[in-house]
Amino acid sequence: MASYYHHIAALLCLIAFTSVVAAADNDDGGSTLGASYIFGDSLVDAGNNNFLPTLSRANIKPNGIDFKPSGGKPTGRYTNGRTIGDIVGEELGQRYYAVPFLDPNSTGEAILHGVNYASGGGGIMNATGRIFVNRLSMDIQIDYFNITRKQIDKLLGASKAKEHVMKRSIFSVSIGSNDFLNNYLLPVLSIGARVSQSPDGFVDDLISHLRSQLTRLYQLDARKFIIGNVGPIGCIPYQKTINQLNEDECVALPNQLAVQYNSKLKDLVAQLNDNLPGATFVHANVYDLVMELITNYAKYGFTTASKACCGNGGQYAGIIPCGPTSTLCTDRTKHVFWDPYHPSEAANVLIAKQLLDGDKKYISPMNLRQLRDLDH
Numbered sequence: 001m002a003s004y005y006h007h008i009a010a011l012l013c014l015i016a017f018t019s020v021v022a023a024a025d026n027d028d029g030g031s032t033l034g035a036s037y038i039f040g041d042s043l044v045d046a047g048n049n050n051f052l053p054t055l056s057r058a059n060i061k062p063n064g065i066d067f068k069p070s071g072g073k074p075t076g077r078y079t080n081g082r083t084i085g086d087i088v089g090e091e092l093g094q095r096y097y098a099v100p101f102l103d104p105n106s107t108g109e110a111i112l113h114g115v116n117y118a119s120g121g122g123g124i125m126n127a128t129g130r131i132f133v134n135r136l137s138m139d140i141q142i143d144y145f146n147i148t149r150k151q152i153d154k155l156l157g158a159s160k161a162k163e164h165v166m167k168r169s170i171f172s173v174s175i176g177s178n179d180f181l182n183n184y185l186l187p188v189l190s191i192g193a194r195v196s197q198s199p200d201g202f203v204d205d206l207i208s209h210l211r212s213q214l215t216r217l218y219q220l221d222a223r224k225f226i227i228g229n230v231g232p233i234g235c236i237p238y239q240k241t242i243n244q245l246n247e248d249e250c251v252a253l254p255n256q257l258a259v260q261y262n263s264k265l266k267d268l269v270a271q272l273n274d275n276l277p278g279a280t281f282v283h284a285n286v287y288d289l290v291m292e293l294i295t296n297y298a299k300y301g302f303t304t305a306s307k308a309c310c311g312n313g314g315q316y317a318g319i320i321p322c323g324p325t326s327t328l329c330t331d332r333t334k335h336v337f338w339d340p341y342h343p344s345e346a347a348n349v350l351i352a353k354q355l356l357d358g359d360k361k362y363i364s365p366m367n368l369r370q371l372r373d374l375d376h
């Protein structure tokens with residue numbers, strides 16, 4: 001069962017990460033990350049939805065075409081290569097990619113290198129993503145971590161387990177986009193939310209749910225957190241196509257909602273840092289980071305920030321999701337967006353770089369390398 005991950009490790013070792021992996025071999029907790037426990041939506045799902053009866057799936061070609069460990073086969077990642085979660089884990093010295101919780105391979109020692117609970121279509125609210133029939137919402141993702149937490153106790157014994165979770169693990173949370181795209185902004189399916197709630201009321205609800213969700217993780221001994229805000233969801237090829245916008249325009253309402261939520265999220269992160277002793281919550285300003293890539297795409301080597309590399313329909317290939325019959329762009333490194341919704345691996349690499357080493361404009365109060373090295 002474990003050989004898949006050994007295979008990945010072997011490839012990583014040979015191809016790119018020799019020095020990082022060699023350092024991890026000391027396994028002394030020095031400057032290597034033990035594990036990342038990843039919560040969120042399709043931006044970081046690494047295959048959970050493969051195991052759900054759902055309409056939101058990415059284990060179809062040509063997704064994963066640049067994902068070396070699978071030889072270019074789809075894995076369930078909603079991009080052409082690695083997700084931000086994969087890249088950050090590698091760079092921080094984690095030995096294996098965090099394994100999807102629903103994958104039968106997520107047993108035994110594998111879970112000590114990280115587990116991924118993220119699910120395409122998932123959101124903060126239980127009702128979010130109903131359009132896909134099935135997905136793991138944040139409450140359920142945390143229920144699943146509660147199961148993992150007990151397994152870590154069994155593997156390491158209570159005291160070493162606590163130290164592993166508190167000091168050697170990072171908890172990343174990238175959630176919220178679907179609460180707008182696949183809940184609040186879908187009037188028919190979310191009759192409850194949109195008709196009965198003002199944007200203010202809905203945003204407050206999201207923040208209050210997220211507060212209790214993050215507090216539950218804290219109760220399970222999570223101490224090092226990175227919380228991503230919602231990106232400029234009005235600028236994705238899907239939104240730009242259905243609203244027939246010009247290249248340099250974005251749809252106003254989705255971006256306004258994101259900005260409104262993001263402003264309250266920032267306050268929440270500050271409050272949690274004040275109120276939960278021993279915990280460090282790092283805030284990732286994904287919105288400004290992705291907006292910078294979109295606005296100044298040429299500066300970063302892209303030729304378009306509007307058109308999906310893989311997709312079909314309309315001016316920006318933004319209507320029909322990426323699949324075997326999609327038109328595929330000729331150079332995948334030149335597109336900010338892989339498909340109508342998700343960034344390409346090339347964009348993920350640039351985003352991850354800022355999270356790892358960036359300054360307070362994008363990641364505060366410290367970056368992820370500093371968070372990893374923090375010893376409470």
Ligand SMILES: *[C@@H]1O[C@H](CO)[C@@H](O)[C@H](O)[C@H]1NC(C)=O
Pocket residue numbers: 001002003004005103105
């Ligand atoms: C799980 O491990 C088996 C055996 O190593 C491997 O063949 C399979 O592809 C893995 N499953 C997934 C979903 O990664």
Ligand SMILES: *[C@@H]1O[C@H](CO)[C@@H](O)[C@H](O)[C@H]1NC(C)=O
Pocket residue numbers: 126139140
């Ligand atoms: C969401 O669903 C979970 C699991 O079914 C449940 O425990 C939780 O209370 C629900 N949350 C809300 C806000 O309804």
Ligand SMILES: *[C@@H]1O[C@H](CO)[C@@H](O)[C@H](O)[C@H]1NC(C)=O
Pocket residue numbers: 143146216217219220
């Ligand atoms: C974890 O699960 C146990 C039951 O096994 C439950 O009593 C506890 O409240 C759960 N903790 C959290 C934070 O959800």
